[in-house]
Amino acid sequence: MGKTIAITGNTAAALGAALSRPKVIAAYPITPQSSVVEYAASMIADGQLQSSMVQVESEHSAMSVVQGAAMAGARTFTATSAQGLALMYEPYFRMSTLRLPMVMAVAGREMTAPETIWSGHQDTISVRDAGWIQIYVEDNQEALDMIIQGYKLAEDKDVLIPVNICYDGFYISHLYEGVNIPEQSEVDAYLPPYKQEHVILDPEKPMAVDPMTPGNLVMKYRKSHLDAMQRAFAVLDKADKDFGDQFGRYYGGTxxxxxxxxxxxxxxxxxxxxxxxxxxxxxxxxxxxxxxxxxxxxxxxxxxxxxxxxxxxxxxxxxxxxxxxxxxxxxxxxxxxxxxxxxxxxxxxxxxxxxxxxxxxxxxxxxxxxxxxxxxxxxxxxxxxxxxxxx
Amino acid sequence: MNYIELLDKKPDLVTPGTSACQGCPAELSLRATLKVLGENTIMCIPPGCMAGAGCVGWNFDSGLKVPVHITLLDNTAAVLTGINEAHGRDVTVAAFAGDGATSDCGFQSLSATAERGENVIYICYDNEGYMNTGFQRSGSTTKGSMTSTTPVGEVGKGKEQQKKDLPLIMAMHNPAYLATLSPSHMSDFVKKMEKAKSIKDGFVYLHIFSPCPTGWGFDGAKSIEVARKAVETNIFPLYEVDHGEYKLTVPNKNPKPVSELFGMMKKFRHVSEQGIQDVQNYVDKKYKTLQALVGQE
Incomplete structure (x- = not known):
């Protein structure tokens, strides 16, 4: 059943991530996402969250650290907004096209210029064709729930595509609402540990990950990625149904x-x-x-x-x-x-x-x-x- | 096992068939590096000569016998961090990156990784430019050098700025271990690589001097001779910094003039006496700084 408490959207996102038990978190603070990073850091400092958290110097490195960790088989999490998302575009595109599943929360913010820090969808919309799944939520509860569901979707063997959970900066990130926090045991039952098989950096199984690839294979990879995107509809519907059955909250899928x-x-x-x-x-x-x-x-x-x-x-x-x-x-x-x-x-x-x-x-x-x-x-x-x- | 036995006996973890240029000391250094680091290693190689030569996998014909990933040009150190954080067991996580990827666009990520003290080994092979793509200048190119982006003409006289001193900049990041290595001094090279592998308490930065016969304009048979000359002229002094303790591992009591190195290759052919003197002055000052750090003033 969990408990219901009043929290911001950013706290909800951080709690959703923590309940999903990522092994590695790397994030760089940016308005309006910063308190996601702060809350995750405080959970680690208080011994409530057993993740390695890397305090990187930029969003470019945040996405690069989690890419490295994901290639080594870890479940990972990061969060960003606007300019941060723009800065991480290069490794962002690579994360999805390496078919490395993860969840990244985005507290949506307008893109500069004019200079602005406030809410908007332009950041994630501008990168909608970089190979990620993008899900937009309406409130704090949905933000928390969809981060958990996001891992279920991303890690499904029929999908293997990273997922953005997009929530409006300030309108959700900074707004306090009552949010039901599921029990860890319930989340564990819904979201088992992830075992990566298609890409792995491990000396016991030497593999050249992403060697130089000729065009005919690039064509195959892109088609496979697009096909997996189409399979994501049904996988999300199932993730939504399973989630509803477990936690009592159904969102309708797509x-x-x-x-x-x-x-x-x-x-x-x-x-x-x-x-x-x-x-x-x-x-x-x-x-x-x-x-x-x-x-x-x-x-x-x-x-x-x-x-x-x-x-x-x-x-x-x-x-x-x-x-x-x-x-x-x-x-x-x-x-x-x-x-x-x-x-x-x-x-x-x-x-x-x-x-x-x-x-x-x-x-x-x-x-x-x-x-x-x-x-x-x-x-x-x-x-x-x-x-x-x-x- | 001494270094000759080691280089002779240890398995070569770079496949045959790589397409590096004749006489390329970077390939030689990579093979020696992996002989020391061994099979329990995960290697990251950003775009550059060693990636282009097929060490990251190319047409199913060549690669490494350890896990390898071609990182982006600018994120190698961050990717090392992620791999290191994710691995639950004892694995050597290392990079073999060119000076362009290291001194220029990858520097931010490298600097932060060093500052965080990640227990990874970042190795830079310094051929003083973007050699894989036709010798464009990098921050690590020596002043006066002709490159494809600092061409010599009526007005242009090669690179106008002095070489960025990456090893000293990285030494100021307080790494657990740092060293400069040259393929001309393999005993020293192997010793430093072994020490790097043994470090378990922080960041390791290694900087290998890697003369480029194709780009610099000298006979590939003379790569080691050129590398040795760089050490003898103090253009590339061999030293290490072990947990803050500086040591010249190959002391150079009677340095030769830099003009001896300049005379060995085409890229400096146009450089005036004044130009050579500028570099001589820079090298002398740098060496004094190093001596001060070592405590040999």
Whole structure:
């Protein structure tokens, strides 16, 4: 059963990591992630966590240390934000393409410039094609739970891909909420120790890990990686079900549907803004508007079948992106949703929305405004100009 | 076992068929290194000559007989750290990295690993530039040297800055053990490598001088002669720092002028007398610093 205490999202992330028993942690502090590193260090200092923690000089080295440890067979953990993620891009890409499973928490932050330290999804969205699985969560409980589930997903032999658990900086990282902390024995039952076999640096089994590789093999490796990405949907669904059976909390796997069944129009969100969106849906439902919410939980791989299934018979949808795609006047989740529906042959009126950049507020009024715009759209309407959630 | 017996008897853990240039002392040094470190070793080699020569595995034809990983150019020391932290048993975790990967983009990671006192062995083979990719200059290139990025022309006269003194910089990180090694002094080389292997209480940094016949422009048969000249001219003094105790392991009472080394290769052919004197002055000052550290003022 565990116990329920009031903690921040960063503490929840650190506790989720600690319950997963990583052998090696390497991390470098950065706002708004810093207290994850501090909390993990204090657990080690208090003898509550038996991990080697390497206090590195940069995020580039953080990812490099855990890559070395993972190649030697260890379960590892790190956490970062924005500029730190950008600095670690080189070993980040290599971690996934070496197919080394791990979990990295990301307290999402806007990318500089303009100089900013506040919330956003631009950091992880900008690296969505670096081979990692990316999961976005809505609150502190989901952050803790998904770090544990993340290891289950990453280490599955059908997957073997590292996982980012992305939670909004400040809105989750610094917000106190009641969080149920599972018992260690329960987590141990859900997440057994990991034994790595496909890559190992061990003198008893000499192996050249990642020798020079010709193009025809690079093609095979990439295809294998992409195939494993597609298998991750089913593995996450199973991880979610097993987790729910053990701990009583089910999240829906790749997406969460909220009042979508009889809805005519649908909001699509990702991360912390989903709570506000649910409140807006409730408010408009009370006024008789048939609106629902589709929360994207898994951004990489993109769950196109699940998204299309929910939207198939709807009149219109809006995607609220807390990021931008330079070159398109929209955000990334909108682009991905459009691509999914187009590929599967659906034509549904849609509205791209951008808000919440650099910690800008996404208010209840913003959400209800979006719903009102959707109400005015007819089935088959061409997509509208991007709607920016400004003050 | 003396060093000749050791080099003769111990198994060669580098496969045949590597494609290093004729007369490459880096390959020779790597083979000697692994003869000492032995089979219970995990090796990391970043991009550079030894990776390019196939020591990290190449077309299934060559590699090492111990576990090996080609790190990124800039993260070798951090990867060593991770491997070391993860291994539950006694394994020698070592790197064999060029001076570019060490003195330039990999330096941040190296400096931090030394500061943390990780019990790993970081070995730099110093051929004074990015030789594998056609001799671009590095921080470790000697002043005046012609390289492909410091070419000699009407205006350009080779590298304009003095060589970055990596071993002394690393000595200031307070490692458990540090040494400079030369393939021209194999008795000294093997002794230092054996000591490095025995260290269990902290970071080890070894710096090997590795003349490059292809890039520097001399006959591959003369690699050892060039390496010896670098020691004799104090361009590359042989010393060690064992837990803070400095020692010149091959004292040089009558150093030869650096011009003797300059005259042996093409990369210095254009250097003026003043240019040679600049390097002579730098080498003399550096040696005085070293003597002071040793306590031989």
């Amino acid at each position: 997406v969460e549907e909220y009042k979508c069944d009889d809805a005519d129009i649908v909001l699509i969100t990702m991360g912390a803004m989903s709570g506000t969106a649910k409140a807006a849906v409730d408010e408009k439902r009370a006024q008789g508007v048939k609106v629902g919410l589709l929360k994207i939980r898994m951004m990489r791989p993109f769950p196109k079948q699940q998204v299309a299934k929910v939207l198939a018979d709807k009149k219109a949808y809006a995607v609220i992106d807390k990021n931008v795609v330079f070159g398109w006047n929209t955000g990334a989740v909108y682009m991905e949703t459009q691509a999914a529906l187009n590929q599967l042959g659906y034509k549904i009126a849609s509205l791209p929305v951008i808000g919440g950049l650099g910690g800008a507020d996404i208010s209840l009024e913003h959400m209800t405004n979006v719903i009102e715009k959707l109400e005015k759209m007819n089935k088959g309407d061409d997509e509208q100009e991007c709607y920016w959630l400004e003050d």
